[in-house]
Amino acid sequence: MSDPAFDDEKEKPLDPAAERLQAKLKRLVLFSSLIMVAGLVAVFSAIIYKVNARSDSASAVSGAQMAATISVGPDARVLSTQVDGARLFMLVEEGTARALLQFDATTGKLLGRTDFVPR
Template identity: 40%
Template structure:
């Protein structure tokens, strides 16, 4: 580098190379636009899902619901799930697992599924 050679100037491009360079620039511009449109679509979908509200409002009660649900001896609640106006309880007991689906308005069992070991 102490004696740089300034004779290595770039030669001008011929017509075929200029056409190829133009095509590559257009291809780069097109792929960049596709990438930007893709990112905008992804962020728009995320924004839509975060900001949308469900059509039905959550159930409301005029007064607090006070209810008592007797459990079988030795049973314990292992899971609960709330879905609209229904409550699902999963109970573990000495005879096996039980799934109860309760109506929140009446606090009565709508469905009961007893899970026992097969024979």
């Protein structure tokens, strides 16, 4: 800025060795940029794949495939439920006792029962 004549000055041509070095550096920068772009594409592809794969496996049984009714004891109170694939787990309280019931989520059939007893 203090020397306005500097902008008007013509650039001197580079010697052949400097031109070769400059061309080599340009190729290196281009190659490095391509590698960086390929790496970013790979990372984002992996993230998108993982997100889509997780959402597909998490919804193994949809709401339309679930059993309409599941029978538990008359005095049972459902404390929590968990769906794992085609199985439904329920933690119920019957009076003072607790039990874990395992159902087939599509048919509603009782597959197993685990009673929790105090020691």
